[in-house]
Amino acid sequence: MEGSRLISKKKCSPTDRPSLRLCKCALKHGPISVVYKVSTNSNGSVFFKKLTSRGPVDKKVIQWLLSLHQIGLDVNRTDRSLEFYEKKENLSKLWDILCLCLDRPRCRLCQGMSDLCSPMIVLLEDEADSFFCFERLMRRLRGNFRSTGRSVGVEAQLTYLSSITQIIDPKLHQHLDKLGGGDYLCAIRMLMVQFRREFSFCGSLYLWEMIWALEYDPDLFHVYEAHQCGSEKVEVSNGKPKSMSQCGKYERQNMRNGGKSTEGRLPISVFLVASVLKDKSSKLMTEARGLDDVVKILNDMSGNLDAKKTCSGAIKIHKKYLRKAKK
């Protein structure tokens, strides 16, 4: 792993990222052609000459380089409407933190993560704090991004969303299903980037805090610490009974309902989406005549949703769902 040592010394910055072409080339044809290609391309060439002069390039290294490239693409397109990111050094922070996460076990970069990382950098001055907050957030959300090649983790939540809507608003579900939207793929963005695109910047942060408060469980800390990133949903088994009053409202509702059921482990975000859909229900029922209209209505609400209203809606739907699902 000569190569990876060389890379890890290299400081990442948006300006000197290697060209993806070279990475792909190395993957396909081996190092010789890389050296050749490097000589014909100025972008990242010095870096690659150094890299390949040490021998064959490890596949892991190439994967790493591809991810680096993707980070570069995403970083330059994240929250660009914010004045904050007009400063190059702030962009670099975002870049650095995403790069750092690549070194974590079982951590693969996916589009959308920059949306989740960005607020941490805006809010926390210290880069280390931003990193650890983002890293813990990803422990919570990693499952959404996990891909098996056939499906993406978040799709499991869409299945629950479907059953929730069937119970809460059967007419809407029928309508969506008829239009070919019964898979709820149109709602994927809300779950994937935790409503960053549907709410304003401040609105989504407000929403995030509400989510964390509502889902709060004193055991969560141990759960996240005990399991390295990428672990599956875990049952807390440290035996001591926890007091209900310590938990967030959403968690309390789950506990009262037996807590350990599958639904009990559902994140509140699924109910938040259900709440947004319910809010748009009449519009969807009357105006959507095709899947295109559905996507348009959902995508057009960017930035003008009310976080508080959506949360209380989600809590109501959750209550109703638990009650009806029991029957």
Place this chain on the structure above:
Amino acid sequence: MGSSSGQPEFDYLFKVLLIGDSGVGKSSLLLSFTSNTFDDLSPTIGVDFKVKYLTIGEKKLKLAIWDTAGQERFRTLTSSYYRGAQGIIMVYDVTRRETFTNLSDIWAKEIDLYSTNQDCIKMLVGNKVDKESERAVSKKEGIDFARVYGCLFLECSAKTRVNVEQCFEELVLKILETPSLTAEGSSGGKKNIFKQNPAHTSNASSSYCCSS
């Protein structure tokens, strides 16, 4: 708005899909076309969608343009959107060679796998020609690719709006020349297969009729 009188506001509705690598400018191209603006856009998550009305000759057209996320991870999700598309635009970035080579390595294969429309019109678009000095794919290579894969070809810039309208117009003209596609997209078109109750069929004047 189209009413239940069954008189739609357009003669044809065509579904067009934008595909290509992450960051080549699919969303920017679409925004440039539908609202004449160029903006810093966030990476697309899943799919996005826009509508554009065009009048070509005496025909009123409604274009439903689906903008897909380019990243590999989303490919399983976006595959379902190929269904029933009359036109597919493959976009690459003329300044990044790998986005061009991925068209034959990945995207053309995706079309073969998922497109349900045999006659579907394909179009190759090289974006970002405003960065001429950074060009990494020559126009000739684009033309050659288009010849091999039997698709239309244009180079454009979503930023300067050069050739943006032409991209979509050429595609639409070609769709209009293809009887099987116009039959699908025509507002009085097929009403079969669709699992919809009769009261709705007059409104569902879209290609989704044949998608279920």
